[in-house]
Amino acid sequence: MRFELFYDLVAFLPSILAQTSTCADPSGCRCVYGQYCWPSERDFDSLSAQLSVPLIRPIPPASACYPVGNPSGNCSDVQQNWSNGIWRSDQPGAYEFSNFETYTNSANGSVSGCYLNTTLGLPCEQGSVAPVGVDARTVGDVQAAVRFAGEYNLRLVVKNTGHDLLGRSAARGAFMIWTHHLKNISYDANFIPEGGSDYETVPALTLGAGVQWKEAYAAASEQQRYIMGGISDDMSNGAAGGWVMGGGHGPLSPKYGLGVDNVVQFTIVTPNGDHVVANAYRHSDLFWALRGGGAGSWGVVTSATYRTYDLVPLVLVSMNATFPDSQAAQRVTTELVRLQPKLSDAGWGGFSSFNNVFLSLLFLAPDVSWAEVNTTILPFFNFVGDAAGPSNVEILTKPFDNFYAWLNTLTPSGLPQVGVNWELASRLMSRDMAENHTEESAQLLLSFDFISLVLVAGGVVGRADPDSVGLNPGWRKAAALAVTVETWKEGASSSVVFEARQRIAEYVRRLEPISPDSATYMNEASLYEPDFRKSFFGSHYNRLRSIKRKYDPTSTFLVVEGVGSEDWNGDLTCPL
Incomplete structure (x- = not known):
């Protein structure tokens, strides 16, 4: 009706x-x-x-x-x-x-x-x-x-x-x-996963399913601990649900890994209504699937427990530049692409957005000296100054006592980040493309009206065992995540919306060359993937499908482009 x-x-x-x-x-x-x-x-x-x-x-x-x-x-x-x-x-x-x-x-x-x-x-x-x-x-x-x-x-x-x-x-x-009101938070300096040994303790923060990153960071800060988490304009995104089940990246992922690399235990209500623990010792297959197998497919996670780290100082590095011409844009973007693996290998993370007119970037360098900062980034800054002209470049470097000291300086961008009509297209740019096909990759990225290169891969992320979690193994070979968007006005007709969605599908096709494995981050991706099983899950899909059949044989939990959704119609209301 x-x-x-x-x-x-x-x-x-x-x-x-x-x-x-x-x-x-x-x-x-x-x-x-x-x-x-x-x-x-x-x-x-x-x-x-x-x-x-x-x-x-x-x-x-x-x-x-x-x-x-x-x-x-x-x-x-x-x-x-x-x-x-x-x-x-x-x-x-x-x-x-x-x-x-x-x-x-x-x-x-x-x-x-x-x-x-x-x-x-x-x-x-x-x-x-x-x-x-x-x-x-x-x-x-x-x-x-x-x-x-x-x-x-x-x-x-x-x-x-x-x-x-x-x-x-x-x-x-x-x-x-x-699940928004499941807000319990607890810290245990000697957390033992259920079923684990006493000597396998880890300082960990347990978050209820409704905890948001703003709340999680505040709790970790009170304990003088760092929790590897996500970021948004106002930190309103959830910390213990879809973020981690999709992989979970953050600005310090190259230093500490992804969310799936840091979660040590879940509690979850399974499709039959049981409340169980999933970790390396209890329901280990489900634990594997929850770490990268996607949200909404396995049950209702009620809590997630993450390892935490000592607080370390960091340095903020940011730059805004305008380009006098497209040739300067190409030269600078080529160097930016080439720089990604070098930065992540040093533990740096962050974000850059650009087109043929401007470049804006922000990097965080944790636990480094000023000499290391200068050695890593000054050659790039000098290159940008030469290509764009010194008067077209603004640079800021600033030290902070720790991640939270930097986080507390953030203010909303002033641009609408929510309450708008947005859909995304993305691909993980492989390390090989960044290192060995640098100019072609830069040229492809500049073919978009606007694109972001998110430095959340490489470093520790790339050194993890690809099969240790259910996450797409393509993450372990990636240098950065490339993301672009499409938008439309409120109240637009269906024809306008469908045209925008067709453009998103075309963006996905155009981004394919930078990701030979067609891999992407499922939490920031397109609804129109030509093969979501390949792009979201890669070679892990068949194992994930088997675990899905074990725990949810009647497909009580289904989401668009989720494990098992290929057997259902577009609205996920009727089996095919």
């Missing part, structure tokens, strides 16, 4: 929920909201009685601004916080990229969504926001929700902050498990 305006939806829900429940669809299709198989109001009441807090009814964040002229909620609050990642993460119906709140029907071209710009004259509809869910506050809440979803054969999504850049925590008509 078509999703109506939120204020109509609220009035209409009881009549829908009052329908008689039925058994699972004999075709094997998942049950979604509005179908005859959807649980009755009595069924939901029974579930609610098992929970810590009442069921939630997620709505698109802009719903408060409708009906136009008589808003149902605090529209000014929505307008003020639309681009605030922390605020968005606190709304069960909001996502980092607002296009994932919208449902675009590829069959008939219709678009269902709810837009902040009420002057568009478009209706406010539920879109891809799940209409009902469980606000999990305990492991028991998660178990009850998983068992309920299995019993009624529901299309299920798991959401924490909504920072999934492929929209895997959203689905039209689904039942949601919201």
Whole structure:
């Protein structure tokens, strides 16, 4: 059925929920909201009685601004916080990229969504926001929700902050498990993984599934420890869910490895509703799969435990440059590409963005002397000055006592980072391409209107055993991650959206030459991969598929381009 305006939806829900429940669809299709198989109001009441807090009814964040002229909620609050990642993460119906709140029907071209710009004259509809869910506050809440979803054969999504850049925590008509309030944090200087030996202790921080990096960093800082984590404009992204299951990179990954290299234990509610420990000694196959096998495919992670490190000083190195012509851009970009393996081998990480007009970069160099900094980066700075002209280059180097001292100086960029329509295309640039095909790689990267080169590979990442975790082995041969984006205006027609998505698919094709293995980071990738099994999982896919069959034989947990999704239709509602 078509999703109506939120204020109509609220009035209409009881009549829908009052329908008689039925058994699972004999075709094997998942049950979604509005179908005859959807649980009755009595069924939901029974579930609610098992929970810590009442069921939630997620709505698109802009719903408060409708009906136009008589808003149902605090529209000014929505307008003020639309681009605030922390605020968005606190709304069960909001996502980092607002296009994932919208449902675009590829069959008939219709678009269902709810837009902040009420002057568009478009209706406010539920879109891809799940209409009902469980606000999990305990492991028991998660178990009850998983068992309920299995019993009624529901299309299920798991959401924490909504920072999934492929929209895997959203689905039209689904039942949601919201883990955002699982906020427990504990530190153990002598953590022993369950089943491990007393002499295998590790200083570790255990994070509940709802902990965000802002909170994780604060907790680690209190203990005077460093935790290798991710970064965003306001640190609102989750620290113990999809980030690590997709690999988990951060600005110091070349020094300390990826998230999958640092997590030592998970707790997880499996598809049958059991709560188990997964580590090197308990459910070791599941532990392997959780480290790079992707989010939303294995169950609901309730906690992740990470090793921590001594705090060390670091040096910030940043540069902004403008190019007088395309020849200067080509020369500088070629040297930038050549520099990537050298920096990561020295433990440096960071980000650079560029095109034929400008270059902006930021690198972090942990635990190095000033002499080492100068030896590593000064030749490049001198090269850029010669190519672009000294007056076109701004350079900053600054020491910090530790990572958190630098982090506390960050301020939001001022540009919208959330609440926009964005989709990505990416590829891991191989070390071989950076070292032996440098000029061609630079030329390819400059063919884009805008591209980022994220220095989160190489170094320790490249020295890890490729088969130690479920992560795509292509990561271990990579020099950096190349990412580009496509965007469109709010309220765009389906034809405009489809054209943008076609461009994203074309960007993926154009990026292929820098990644001979067609490998990429699944958390920052395209929804239109020609072969997601190859690009996301590589040679590990068959083993991951086998583990998936063992723990989730009925495919209770499915996500777009996730393990096992190739056996289902595009909406992941019916088997092929």
